[in-house]
Amino acid sequence: MINNLSLKNFRCFESLDISLCSGINFFYGKNGSGKTSILESIYLCSSGKSFKSSNIKSLIQIDKDSFLIKGYDNERGYTLQISKSNNVSLTIVANNSKVTSSKLIKEFPATAIHNNTFSFADASPDFRRKLLDRALFVSNDQFSETWFSFYRCLKQRNSILRGGSLKNIEPWDIKIADEGVKLNKYRADFFNLTLDELYNIIDKLDESKSTNYLRNIDIAFYSGWANDSTLSRIITNNRYQDLKRRTTTLGPHKADIKFLINDIDARQILSRGEQKLFSILWCCAQHEVLRKSFNIKASLIIDDIKSELDDSTFLVFLNLLKLLNNQVIFSCIDDHFSSKIELNFREFKKFHVEQLR
Numbered sequence: 514m515i516n517n518l519s520l521k522n523f524r525c526f527e528s529l530d531i532s533l534c535s536g537i538n539f540f541y542g543k544n545g546s547g548k549t550s551i552l553e554s555i556y557l558c559s560s561g562k563s564f565k566s567s568n569i570k571s572l573i574q575i576d577k578d579s580f581l582i583k584g585y586d587n588e589r590g591y592t593l594q595i596s597k598s599n600n601v602s603l604t605i606v607a608n609n610s611k612v613t614s615s616k617l618i619k620e621f622p623a624t625a626i627h628n629n630t631f632s633f634a635d636a637s638p639d640f641r642r643k644l645l646d647r648a649l650f651v652s653n654d655q656f657s658e659t660w661f662s663f664y665r666c667l668k669q670r671n672s673i674l675r676g677g678s679l680k681n682i683e684p685w686d687i688k689i690a691d692e693g694v695k696l697n698k699y700r701a702d703f704f705n706l707t708l709d710e711l712y713n714i715i716d717k718l719d720e721s722k723s724t725n726y727l728r729n730i731d732i733a734f735y736s737g738w739a740n741d742s743t744l745s746r747i748i749t750n751n752r753y754q755d756l757k758r759r760t761t762t763l764g765p766h767k768a769d770i771k772f773l774i775n776d777i778d779a780r781q782i783l784s785r786g787e788q789k790l791f792s793i794l795w796c797c798a799q800h801e802v803l804r805k806s807f808n809i810k811a812s813l814i815i816d817d818i819k820s821e822l823d824d825s826t827f828l829v830f831l832n833l834l835k836l837l838n839n840q841v842i843f844s845c846i847d848d849h850f851s852s853k854i855e856l857n858f859r860e861f862k863k864f865h866v867e868q869l870r
């Protein structure tokens with residue numbers, strides 16, 4: 514967990530030093546004050562990526578040559594430095610040695626909910642699959658091995674299919690099915706644990722009854738192929754179809770989480786506020802699984818919490834905060850609610866972002 518954060522020439526901040534608490538960290542300030550930028554820098558420490566721009570260069574302060582983010586974990590004495598100069602790729606140094614961005618998630622596991630992805634149900638299957646896989650990467654080294662192995666085989670098989678012939682496809686079919694079944698089991702198991710936690714959380718939240726709609730959502734894990742057949746049979750039977758399409762059409766690379774209300778896709782029914790609350794709950798449920806089953810504490814980052822949420826849904830969120838044990842970092846334009854928060858929490862830190870610049 515990041516306790517101390519320092520930014521140099523990052524977005525609107527020429528220089529910023531803050532210490533975060535291990536409980537609730539709340540950033541407020543007017544439009545353009547720098548809330549998203551701070552949350553973005555924290556997420557960068559977990560992923561090496563921005564949740565706002567695909568172009569990392571845009572994070573360097575205008576008219577400056579480079580940015581530097583320093584993170585420090587008090588408990589473990591762990592230091593992290595992420596820097597980016599114009600024309601040089603992102604450099605990550607953890608405890609004085611250079612590491613790749615894929616290592617970050619294990620050191621500082623975090624999930625971010627922000628305006629582009631607040632609707633978990635509305636996002637592409639890819640997004641939901643990645644969210645699940647990210648949690649699995651953190652929790653299980655064997656999962657990473659299986660994941661890389663499966664996707665390597667898939668790449669090979671697809672390259673044979675693109676070549677326009679089925680020659681030499683057999684060994685890849687076998688390997689894809691083997692690795693795919695393992696990958697699928699990891700995902701299905703983690704999904705089931707998450708689902709249990711989700712209902713656990715909903716049960717505890719239910720004083721207000723305003724979350725009743727959540728109980729009507731059927732949530733199901735989709736493997737990426739129909740469950741009435743084995744992956745091995747699907748891959749072999751689909752050879753000619755796959756050859757025509759020049760790609761592997763079914764398999765764990767198509768896995769998804771489906772939400773239905775009365776057999777209708779939930780995103781056609783749920784309001785935006787309902788979808789946002791649902792996404793937050795799902796991420797919290799994943800974090801609870803990480804904490805309870807794997808003893809891993811992941812941070813939850815929520816940008817612009819109040820957008821889409823009305824006062825009563827926001828109260829549900831405040832109730833949720835009471836149930837969580839992990840670090841939460843969130844932002845909001847105004848400080849309207851913090852008096853309500855402070856009364857209830859042992860660890861709560863409030864930052865007025867305008868005053869940090």
Ligand SMILES: Nc1ncnc2c1ncn2[C@@H]1O[C@H](COP(=O)(O)OP(=O)(O)OP(=O)(O)O)[C@@H](O)[C@H]1O
Pocket residue numbers: 523524525542543544545546547548549550551571572573574575817846
């Ligand atoms: N590379 C950059 N260099 C300098 N300033 C930047 C850079 N990138 C963004 N900014 C500016 O930083 C400021 C803070 O942006 P940020 O998105 O963090 O604000 P915010 O507090 O989240 O606002 P909102 O409430 O509108 O979401 C904005 O004025 C933005 O124009």
Ligand SMILES: [Mg+2]
Pocket residue numbers: 548549550816817
């Ligand atoms: Mg913002």
